[in-house]
Amino acid sequence: MQAEELGRLKTQDYQNAPKLPLTIVLDNIRSGLNVGSAFRTADGFAIEQIFLCGITATPPHKEILKTAIGANESVSWSYHSDIMALCHKLKDDGYILIGVEQTTDSHSLFSYQFELNRPTAVFFGNEVNGLSEAVLPVLDKILEIPQFGTKHSLNVSVCVGIITAEYARQSLPMGT
Numbered sequence: 001m002q003a004e005e006l007g008r009l010k011t012q013d014y015q016n017a018p019k020l021p022l023t024i025v026l027d028n029i030r031s032g033l034n035v036g037s038a039f040r041t042a043d044g045f046a047i048e049q050i051f052l053c054g055i056t057a058t059p060p061h062k063e064i065l066k067t068a069i070g071a072n073e074s075v076s077w078s079y080h081s082d083i084m085a086l087c088h089k090l091k092d093d094g095y096i097l098i099g100v101e102q103t104t105d106s107h108s109l110f111s112y113q114f115e116l117n118r119p120t121a122v123f124f125g126n127e128v129n130g131l132s133e134a135v136l137p138v139l140d141k142i143l144e145i146p147q148f149g150t151k152h153s154l155n156v157s158v159c160v161g162i163i164t165a166e167y168a169r170q171s172l173p174m175g176t
Helices: 011-016 032-044 062-068 083-092 156-171
Strands: 020-027 047-053 077-080 096-100 120-124 141-144
Touching (some): 032 062
Parallel strands (some): 020 120, 096 120, 096 141
């Protein structure tokens, strides 16, 4: 099937379409494939923007292009070298800052209700080390995705998908 047959928007139309007030912040993500996947998820759920920080690759990185399959052209994004400055700017702009991390202070995603009346920025950290110790105290909330198997971590791009889908589920009218 062609994009038109599926009712997909063209890139220009997508850029002008309404977005969920959700921002994805990727901090020190090693894999361009994970970054590209985050772009695809962002496009799929029509989120506002992606901020890339630290060592995170930026388009047109080959691995990003491979998994983004063009979503890097439709989703608004920018690079920020100083994540702490970004955190303070987002707070000043009224954003709720949420980290996705396993800590003693984390709350289950399954029982969390997003504050849908305020813009939200969700932070995802390095595939091995997670979110930096400097960022954690600045966050308003830390969420953890409950897991029940023998492994107690998920790929960062999978986490982006789960969190974004839950935000969209809570945002959209029932039956949409």
